[in-house]
Every structure is written in structure tokens, then in C-alpha cells.
Amino acid sequence: MKSNKTNMKYDIIFFAVALIILVFLFLAYFFMTRSNGYICEIKKDNKIYGEYKMDKDHEIDIKENGKLVNAVVIKDHEVYMKEADCPDKLCEKMGKISRVGETIVCLPNKIVITIKGDKGSDSLDSMTK
Amino acid sequence: MGVKSTKNIGITSLFLALALVLSYIETLLPVFIPIPGLKIGLPNLAIIIVLYLYDFKTASLINVMRIFIAGFMFGSAFSIVYSLSGAFLSMIIMTIMKKTKKFSIVTVSSAGGIFHNLGQIIMAAIVMENYYIFTYFPVLFVGGIITGIVIGIIARELLPRLRKIIGFEIKGSE
Structure with a gap:
């Protein structure tokens, strides 16, 4: 029993530290994605596919070798993935994004949609680059 | 344990098969939270059991083979790359x-x-080449803890029973 108790001590320390890290992670997340975005950037295969202003409604078809792979929709200041040809359809389920730093990722098609602020207030960008 | 004797080869392939079956079961489960990379990590059950029964070398061997075979059967080339880096960091x-x-x-x-x-x-x-993906990390962090606890509890219950069975078989075959 005694050895069990000392074992538990380190486990509790581990989970306490994990909890503290978690709180900081969520705080960082909320501070970074506070402001509303202005520009929606779509990257495909690490190259910028296009940048679109979010105050206008768009429907962007991303094609690969003439075949439609993803369809992105910008509507009412929100961006979402309308269609994807990948098997898991995770990006469709990710829902709508609108704030700076929020992303929709389609891993199989290597597409990343990122919301950006206007250049002066891009807080996450200046921190990570 | 290195892969030397027939018995070791047998046990290694047994656990590889187990890890592969668990990989397959995982692809059948519905996705509850749409975050890329968030999975239950069922194959990790086989890996952590090997890690406790044998050693790091055997666990890595099984894990690498598992990732390549499962990647080609149920995933893509990129899922192999992601899984490998995650698997090695977590195993270390x-x-x-x-x-x-x-x-x-x-x-x-x-x-x-x-x-x-x-x-x-x-x-x-x-x-x-996109660091915005780290905005998913808080959710992945919670997911990792919860799935890890579940896998850990199952492994804790299985280990003493497995030790009994494998120990018995080894004695019987000698």
C-alpha cells in the first residue's frame, strides 16, 4: 500500500501540470482568435491558391487536374468547406470559421484555409514568424 | 527481447496483427469531434502492452510495421508521415x-x-508550412489525455492476465 501511495504522488503531479498547461493553452487560443477576420487565405500544396475578402460572398472551387476537389464558401463573414472529395470529410464537419487564426484543414488534399486580419493587427502571424 | 527465436517472431507478429486489427476497428468508428488527427488511438493499446511486456525495441518494430501497413491499407502516404512522428515522440x-x-x-x-x-x-x-494548425492543439491535448487514460486503464487490466498466458505458453513450449 505504501509504495502505491508514493506512486500516486507523481501521477497527481503529472495531471496537475497537464491541467495548468491546458489552461494556458486555452487562454492563448482565446486571445489569439479574438478579433474578426478580414481576409480568407486558401493554400494548396503549400502555395497560396487565393486570398479573398470576407465582406463579399464567394464560392471558390478548388480544382486539381480539372477535377473538383474542394468547394469553399464565404458567406455572411463566415467561411466553410461546402464539399470535399476526401474519404473522411472532416473539413466539412469542421463548420464555419470567422475569427483571426482559425483554420480549416483538409489533410488528404493538403488544403489549409486560414482567416487573417488586416496586416496591422495580425497578432498570431507576428508571433509565429 | 530481440527477434531471434521462433517464439519471439510468433509473439511479435501476434501483437502486430492485434495492432493492425485495432487500426482497422478505429477506421470504422464514427468521428465525434471533427479535428484532424484526433483519434482514439486504439493501436496504442497493443503498443503500450508490448512496451510493458518487452521493451522499446520490440514496440518500435511493431509500431513502424503497423503504421506502414495500416497507412497503405486505410490511410495515405501523408498519414504515414504524421503517424510516424507522433508514434516516435510518444514512445520515447x-x-x-x-x-x-x-x-x-x-x-x-x-x-x-x-x-x-x-x-x-x-x-x-x-x-x-502553416503554423496556424497549432490552434487545434488545445483540443488535441485534452483528447490525448482522455484517450490515453482509457487506453491506460484497459492496458492495466490486460497486462497481468497477458503475463500469465504468455508466461504459461513459454513454459509449455520449452
């Missing part, structure tokens, strides 16, 4: 924590879950 952390002998298997397993997700997201950020 789990081995170190296990060697200190200060943590329970449940804690070791949840640390493995966290670092698997961390390894994956680092690799995804490198491959996609």
Missing part, C-alpha cells in the same frame, strides 16, 4: 516515464496520448 516519452518507475501505466499512457498528438501536429505544421 512513454519509455522514459516507464523507466523512472514513478508513474502508473494510466499516466504513462495519457502522456503518450498527448505527445502523439504533439508529434503529429508538429509534423503537419512542417509539411503544410
